[in-house]
Amino acid sequence: MSEALDRARAAHEAAAALGRTTDSQRTAAVVAAADAIQAATPAILEANARDVERGRAAGLPEPLIDRLLLTEERLRDIAASMREVAALPDPLGRVVEGRTLASGVRMERLTVPLGVVAMIYEARPNVTADAIALTLRSGNAVVLRGGTAAHDSCVAIADAAREGVAKAGLDPETIQLITSEDRAETVELMHATGLVDVLIPRGGASLIQTCVRESKVPVIETGVGNCHVYLERTADVAMARDIVINAKTQRPGVCNAAESLLVDACAADELLPDVLVALHEAGVELVGDEACRAVAQRAGVPMGEATAEDWGTEYLDLKMSVHAVDDVDEAIAHINRYGTGHSECIVTSDLAASERFLAGVNAAAVYANASTRFTDGGVFGLGCEIGISTQKLHVRGPMGIDALTSTKYVLRGDGQVR
Amino acid sequence: MSEALDRARAAHEAAAALGRTTDSQRTAAVVAAADAIQAATPAILEANARDVERGRAAGLPEPLIDRLLLTEERLRDIAASMREVAALPDPLGRVVEGRTLASGVRMERLTVPLGVVAMIYEARPNVTADAIALTLRSGNAVVLRGGTAAHDSCVAIADAAREGVAKAGLDPETIQLITSEDRAETVELMHATGLVDVLIPRGGASLIQTCVRESKVPVIETGVGNCHVYLERTADVAMARDIVINAKTQRPGVCNAAESLLVDACAADELLPDVLVALHEAGVELVGDEACRAVAQRAGVPMGEATAEDWGTEYLDLKMSVHAVDDVDEAIAHINRYGTGHSECIVTSDLAASERFLAGVNAAAVYANASTRFTDGGVFGLGCEIGISTQKLHVRGPMGIDALTSTKYVLRGDGQVR
Numbered sequence: 013m014s015e016a017l018d019r020a021r022a023a024h025e026a027a028a029a030l031g032r033t034t035d036s037q038r039t040a041a042v043v044a045a046a047d048a049i050q051a052a053t054p055a056i057l058e059a060n061a062r063d064v065e066r067g068r069a070a071g072l073p074e075p076l077i078d079r080l081l082l083t084e085e086r087l088r089d090i091a092a093s094m095r096e097v098a099a100l101p102d103p104l105g106r107v108v109e110g111r112t113l114a115s116g117v118r119m120e121r122l123t124v125p126l127g128v129v130a131m132i133y134e135a136r137p138n139v140t141a142d143a144i145a146l147t148l149r150s151g152n153a154v155v156l157r158g159g160t161a162a163h164d165s166c167v168a169i170a171d172a173a174r175e176g177v178a179k180a181g182l183d184p185e186t187i188q189l190i191t192s193e194d195r196a197e198t199v200e201l202m203h204a205t206g207l208v209d210v211l212i213p214r215g216g217a218s219l220i221q222t223c224v225r226e227s228k229v230p231v232i233e234t235g236v237g238n239c240h241v242y243l244e245r246t247a248d249v250a251m252a253r254d255i256v257i258n259a260k261t262q263r264p265g266v267c268n269a270a271e272s273l274l275v276d277a278c279a280a281d282e283l284l285p286d287v288l289v290a291l292h293e294a295g296v297e298l299v300g301d302e303a304c305r306a307v308a309q310r311a312g313v314p315m316g317e318a319t320a321e322d323w324g325t326e327y328l329d330l331k332m333s334v335h336a337v338d339d340v341d342e343a344i345a346h347i348n349r350y351g352t353g354h355s356e357c358i359v360t361s362d363l364a365a366s367e368r369f370l371a372g373v374n375a376a377a378v379y380a381n382a383s384t385r386f387t388d389g390g391v392f393g394l395g396c397e398i399g400i401s402t403q404k405l406h407v408r409g410p411m412g413i414d415a416l417t418s419t420k421y422v423l424r425g426d427g428q429v430r
Numbered sequence: 431m432s433e434a435l436d437r438a439r440a441a442h443e444a445a446a447a448l449g450r451t452t453d454s455q456r457t458a459a460v461v462a463a464a465d466a467i468q469a470a471t472p473a474i475l476e477a478n479a480r481d482v483e484r485g486r487a488a489g490l491p492e493p494l495i496d497r498l499l500l501t502e503e504r505l506r507d508i509a510a511s512m513r514e515v516a517a518l519p520d521p522l523g524r525v526v527e528g529r530t531l532a533s534g535v536r537m538e539r540l541t542v543p544l545g546v547v548a549m550i551y552e553a554r555p556n557v558t559a560d561a562i563a564l565t566l567r568s569g570n571a572v573v574l575r576g577g578t579a580a581h582d583s584c585v586a587i588a589d590a591a592r593e594g595v596a597k598a599g600l601d602p603e604t605i606q607l608i609t610s611e612d613r614a615e616t617v618e619l620m621h622a623t624g625l626v627d628v629l630i631p632r633g634g635a636s637l638i639q640t641c642v643r644e645s646k647v648p649v650i651e652t653g654v655g656n657c658h659v660y661l662e663r664t665a666d667v668a669m670a671r672d673i674v675i676n677a678k679t680q681r682p683g684v685c686n687a688a689e690s691l692l693v694d695a696c697a698a699d700e701l702l703p704d705v706l707v708a709l710h711e712a713g714v715e716l717v718g719d720e721a722c723r724a725v726a727q728r729a730g731v732p733m734g735e736a737t738a739e740d741w742g743t744e745y746l747d748l749k750m751s752v753h754a755v756d757d758v759d760e761a762i763a764h765i766n767r768y769g770t771g772h773s774e775c776i777v778t779s780d781l782a783a784s785e786r787f788l789a790g791v792n793a794a795a796v797y798a799n800a801s802t803r804f805t806d807g808g809v810f811g812l813g814c815e816i817g818i819s820t821q822k823l824h825v826r827g828p829m830g831i832d833a834l835t836s837t838k839y840v841l842r843g844d845g846q847v848r
Contacts, residue, residue, distance in 0.1 A: 028766065032789065113809060117800045126822050127792070205642065209822050224623065225646055230823045251845040258847035348446065370840050371450065374545070382535045382843025391531060391848075392839070404544050404627050404836035405648045406824040418822035421810070422788050425800025427669040429676035430809075 016157070016200035019188035020207040023128045023153035026185040031125050031151050033182060035102040041180040042148050046094035048176025049141060049169055053087050059168035060137065067135075067161050075265065080135050080162055090138050093396060094145040100395045103150050103413045117425040123417045125151035127209040130201055131398075132223060134215035135159035140169045144187055146398045148177070150416040153186040155208065157201055159215075160193050167191055202227035212411075214399050217326060232406060232415075234399035237267035237354035238326045239384045242343045242369070243287070244360035245279035251381060252359045253287045258383040259357065261294045265328050267400060268355050268387040272323065274343050277303055277336040284334075285311035291332060300334035308334075323350040340365045344372040351375060353402045355384035376402055376409035434575070434618035437606035438625035441546045441571035444603040449543050449569050451600060453520040459598040460566050464512035466594030467559060467587055471505050474590065477582035478555065485553075485579050493683065498553050498580055508556050511814060512563040518813045521568050521831045535843040541835045543569035545627040548619055549816075550641060552633035553577035558587045562605055564816045566595070568834040571604040573626065575619055577633075578611050585609055620645035627836075630829075632817050635744060650824060650833075652817035655685035655772035656744045657802045660761045660787070661705070662778035663697035669799065670777045671705045676801040677775065679712045683746050685818060686773050686805040690741065692761050695721055695754040702752075703729035709750060718752035726752075741768040758783045762790040769793060771820045773802035794820055794827035 030038075049056065060082040067077055103123060110120035129152045133139045140158055147154035158166035166189060174184035190197050202211060205228050213223040217236045224231055241259050243252045259270035275283055284307045291298060292313045299318040300308065308315035315334065322333040323346070337343045340358070347356050357379040358369040366380040377387040387410065389397025394412030401407045407415040448456075467474065478500040485495055521541060528538035547570045551557045558576055565572035576584035584607060592602035608615050620629060623646050631641040635654045642649055659677050661670045677688035693701055702725045709716060710731045717736040718726060726733035733752065740751040741764070755761045758776070765774050775797040776787040784798040795805045805828065807815025812830030819825045825833040 028790070028792070111811065113804065113811075115800070115804070115809075117797075117804060119810065121827075228643055230648065230821065232823075248845070254845060254847050262848055366842075370842075372446070374446070375838070377839040377841060379535075379841045379843065382533070382841055382846040383848055385848040386531065386533070386535060386841065386846070387839075391533075392537065393529060393531075403648065404542075405650075408836050409539075409839050418826050420793070421795040421805075421827050423795060423797045423800055423804065424784075424788075425797065427666070427672060428800040428804070429672050430680060430801055430803040 014197055014200040015192045016190055016197040017204055017207070019155050019190055020128065020130070020201065020204040022185050023155050023188045024207045026183045027125070027127045027153040029183060030153055030186045033151065035104070037180070037182060038149055038151060039098045041177045041182045042094055042098035042145050044176035044180035045144055045148065045173040046091040046098070046176070048172045048179065049094070050087060050091040052168065052172035053084055056087060056165065056168040056172065057082060057084065059164035062164045063162055072161060076135065080137065080165070082137055082165060090141045094141055097145040097149050097396050097413070100149060100413055103417050108419060115425070115428040117423050117428050119421060119423045121419045121421050124420045126416055126418050128153045128155060128207060129416060130155040130157070130208045130211045130229070132157045132198060132201065132211065132213045132219065133159060134219065135161035137162045137165035137169060139214060140166045140189070141173065142396065143398060144170070144173045146396065146413055147416060148186065150413040152416050154188065155201060156189045157198055158189070163193060199226060202229060205229050212399055232399070232401050232411070233403040234401055235267045236326060236352045236402060237269070238272065238324060238350060238352045239268060239270045239355045240272045240274055240347050240351060241270045241357045241359065241384065242274040242347070243276065243279070243283045244340060244358055244362060244365045245276040246362040246365065247283055247359040248361060249283060249286050252283055253290050255357065255359055255381070255383050256287050257290050257294060259385055260291060260296055260332055261330065262385055264330050268384050269328070270332070270357070270384050271325065271327050272333045272335065274335050274337050274346060275304070277338060280304065280307050280336055288313040288315070295330050297331040298334055299331070301336060303336040304334040326352070340368050344369060348374045354400065355379065355387040357382065357384050376400065432615055432618040433610045434608050434615040435622055435625070437573050437608055438546065438548070438619065438622040440603050441573050441606045442625045444601045445543070445545045445571040447601060448571055448604045451569065453522070455598070455600060456567055456569060457516045459595045459600045460512055460516035460563050462598035463562055463566065463591040463594035464509040464516070466590045466597065467512070468505060468509040470586065470590035471502055474505060474583065474586040475500060475502065477586035480582045481580055490579060494553065498555065498583070500555055500583060508559045512559055515563040515567050515814050515831070518567060518831055521835050526837060533843070533846040535841050535846050537839060537841045539837045539839050542838045544834055544836050546571045546573060546625060547834060548573040548575070548622070548626045548629045548647070550575045550616060550619065550629065550631045550637065551577060552637065553579035555580045555583035555587060557632060558584045558607070559591070560814065561816060562588070562591045564814065564831055565834060566604065568831040570834050572606065573619065574607045575616055576607070581611060617644060620647060623647050630817055650817070650819050650829070651821040652819055653685045654744055654770045654820060655687070656690065656742060656768060656770045657686060657688045657773045658690045658692055658765050658769060659688045659775045659777065659802065660692040660765070661694065661697070661701045662758055662776055662780060662783045663694040664780040664783065665701055665777040666779060667701060667704050670701055671708050673775065673777055673799070673801050674705050675708050675712060677803055678709065678714055678750055679748065680803055682748050686802050687746070688750070688775070688802050689744050690751045690753065692753050692755050692764060693722070695756060698722065698725050698754055702726070706731040706733070713748050715749040716752055717749070719754060721754040722752040744770070758786050762787060766792045772818065773797065773805040775800065775802050794818065
C-alpha cells in the first residue's frame with residue numbers, strides 16, 4: 013500500500029462529510045487555517061530554513077531559492093490571501109437551472125463540490141496554503157504533493173492548517189499531504205481513479221505533460237504559456253512598444269508573459285525598431301528569422317538566429333523570439349500551431365484585423381491592444397486562482413473556486429414513472 | 431502512420447474553418463446531412479444487410495442484432511432526429527459573462543466549439559448519425575470509431591452525411607470515420623493529444639474503463655448506470671411498486687434502468703412483498719441478501735443468493751439485486767460505494783429522509799419519488815444527447831450540444847498594460 017493511495021482514500025472518506033457542512037462552517041475553517049498558519053510562523057520559518065539550506069547546498073539557482081524562501085511578511089501575505097478566499101461568496105448549492113418536467117417532476121441543477129482534488133506542484137510553499145484555502149472553501153478534500161525542495165515547509169504549513177481546521181470543528185483529514193519523497197507516490201496519485209476526482213498539476217511544461225500522459229484520473233492542464241504579441245501593420249508604434257515591453261519584461265517568469273513577437277513583414281521596418289531597441293535596453297535577448305534580423309541590424313540591436321524550436325519555446329526568462337508573417341491569417345495560423353492556448357495579443361488599429369484575430373485564435377484569453385499579463389484570477393475578478401487552465405474541458409483560463417465545483421440534478425416527484 | 435492519426439489530423443485541420451462558419455451555415459449543413467442520409471436509404475440498407483448477415487453468421491445475440499438493424503422507418507427517424515438537432519438554438523457565441531476590468535479593458539467570455547470530438551462506440555449505427563448532427567451543430571469536427579459489427583452501416587451513413595455537408599458548402603473533412611478494423615487504431619485515437627480535444631466513449635463498462643485507463647486525451651466517462659431504488663421505511667407501497675417496476679422493467683437494457691433495490695430492514699415485511707411479486711410477475715430474476723430472501727420466501731417469490739459482486743453489477747437485463755439496510759445513512763453509504771454516479775432514487779414520505787438522501791447521494795441525478803428512467807437529454811430539455819456523463823468534470827448527467835462547447839475570454843483594450 014502506498015502513502016499516496018492511503019492519503020487519497022482518507023481524503024475520499026473525509027470528503028462526504030465536508031460536502032454536508034454549511035457555508036459558515038467552511039468559511040470559519042478557512043479563517044482558522046489562516047490564523048493557525050500565521051500563529052505557527054516560527055515553526056514554519058524554521059522548516060523553511062532547512063529547505064533553503066538544503067537547496068543552497070544542492071546548488072539551486074537563486075530565483076528558485078527566492079521562490080522557496082518564506083519570511084514573516086510572506087507568511088502574513090499568505091494568511092491574508094487565505095482570508096480573502098474565506099470572504100468569497102459560497103460556490104456551493106447555487107441553483108444554476110431548474111424547471112418542472114412535463115411529468116410534473118420538479119428538477120433543479122445545483123452546484124456541488126468535485127469531491128477530492130489532487131495537486132502536484134513544484135517548490136512553492138505558498139501553493140500549499142492557496143490550495144488548502146480554495147479546496148476547503150469549495151467543500152473539497154485535497155491531496156497535496158509538493159516539490160521535494162519545499163518538503164519541510166509544506167509539511168509545516170499543512171500541519172498548521174490541519175490544526176486550525178480541527179479547531180474550527182471540521183475534520184482535519186480533509187487536508188492530506190504526501191510526505192514520502194518517493195517519486196513512485198506521484199504515479200500512484202495519478203492512478204487513484206475512484207478516489208481522486210481531478211488532478212491539477214502546477215509547474216513547468218514537463219511536470220504538466222507527465223500528468224497528461226500518465227494520469228488515469230482526469231487532469232486539468234494548466235499554466236504553460238507560450239504567449240505571442242502580434243504587431244499588425246496598422247499598429248500604433250508607441251502602443252506596440254508599451255505592450256510588448258510590459259508583456260515580456262514586467263514579470264518574465266510567469267505563464268502570461270509573452271515569449272514571441274510577430275510582426276507583419278510589410279510593416280516591420282516601421283514597427284520593429286523602436287520595440288527592439290526598448291527590449292534590448294530592458295535586457296531581453298532576441299532571436300529571430302532572417303527578415304527580422306535584417307531589421308534588427310539596421311536598428312543596431314543584436315539578434316541571434318531563431319531555430320524552429322524557438323517558436324515553440326516558453327523561455328520564462330528575458331528572451332524573446334521574433335518572427336515576420338505575411339498577414340493576420342498567417343499570424344493566427346502560427347499562433348494556433350506553436351501557442352499553448354494561454355494568452356495571445358494583437359496590436360492593431362484595424363477593426364477587421366482585430367475581429368479576425370479575436371475570433372480565429374484558439375486560446376483561453378485573446379487580447380486586442382492590451383497586455384497578455386492581464387490573464388489572472390485576481391484581475392478577472394475570481395478573487396484568487398488555483399491555476400490557469402489551457403485546456404477546453406471543464407474550465408478555460410483562470411480557475412477560481414467555481415472551477416472546483418460540479419453540478420448535480422436533484423428531482424422531486426410524487427410517484428411519476430415513464 | 432495510422433489511419434486514426436491521419437483522420438484526427440484531417441479533423442483538426444478542418445475544425446478551424448468550421449469554427450468560423452455562421453449559425454445558418456451549420457444548421458443548413460445538418461439538414462443537408464439528414465436529407466442525404468435519407469436519400470441514401472437503399473445504399474445504407476444494403477450495407478446494413480451485410481452487417482446483419484455477418485452478425486448472424488457470427489452468432490450475435492438477437493437483441494444485439496436488433497440494435498444493429500436498420501429499416502426504412504428507422505432511417506427516417508434517424509434523419510428526423512438530426513433535423514431536430516438542426517432546430518436547436520445555436521450553442522456558440524453566447525456571452526456567458528462580461529465586465530470591464532479595473533484597467534478599462536473590456537472582457538467577455540464567449541462559448542466556442544471544443545474543436546475535435548472523438549467518439550468510440552459499439553455497434554449502433556444511429557450513434558454515427560447522432561454524433562454527426564450534434565458535433566456539426568456545435569461547430570466541432572468529429573472522428574468516429576464505430577463498432578466493427580456495424581462497420582458497413584457506419585461507413586454508408588458517414589459517406590452520405592459527408593456528401594450532404596459538401597452540398598451545403600461546408601468542408602466534408604469535418605466528419606472523419608475510421609474504417610480500418612485494426613484495434614490498434616482505437617489506441618492511436620486515444621493517444622492523439624493535440625489533435626483531439628475530447629474523447630466520448632459510448633458503450634459498456636469495459637469499453638468505457640479502457641478509455642479512462644488508456645486515453646491520453648481528455649475523456650468524458652458516460653453511461654454506466656448501476657442505479658438503485660431505495661424504499662425508505664415510510665414509502666407508500668403502491669408508489670414503491672410502480673417506481674420499481676418502471677425503473678427496472680420499462681427498458682431494462684438502458685443505463686438509467688435500476689439494477690438494485692434497497693429497503694429499510696425494519697419495514698421490509700410491509701414494503702417488499704408487493705414489489706417482489708410484481709417484479710417476479712414481470713419476469714425479473716431476483717438475488718438478495720439473507721434478510722430479503724426470508725421476506726421473498728414468505729411472499730412465495732423465488733430469490734437467489736446475492737454475492738458481493740452483485741451489488742456492483744449493472745445487469746442491463748431483467749435481473750435485480752435486493753439488499754436490506756438499517757436506515758437512510760446506510761442506504762446513502764451503500765449507493766456511494768457501489769453506484770456508478772448515474773441515477774439514484776429514494777421512495778419515502780418523510781421529508782427529512784428525502785432531503786438527506788438528495789443531499790448525500792453522489793450521483794448525476796438523484797430522485798425522490800420518481801423513476802430513475804427520467805434521466806435523459808430529451809426529458810431534461812436538452813433536445814438530444816450525445817451520452818450521459820457520470821463524471822464530475824466539464825458536464826454531469828445528460829450531455830446535449832452545450833456540453834460540446836468550451837469558452838474563451840475575449841478582451842479589448844486601447845493600450846492597457848499592467
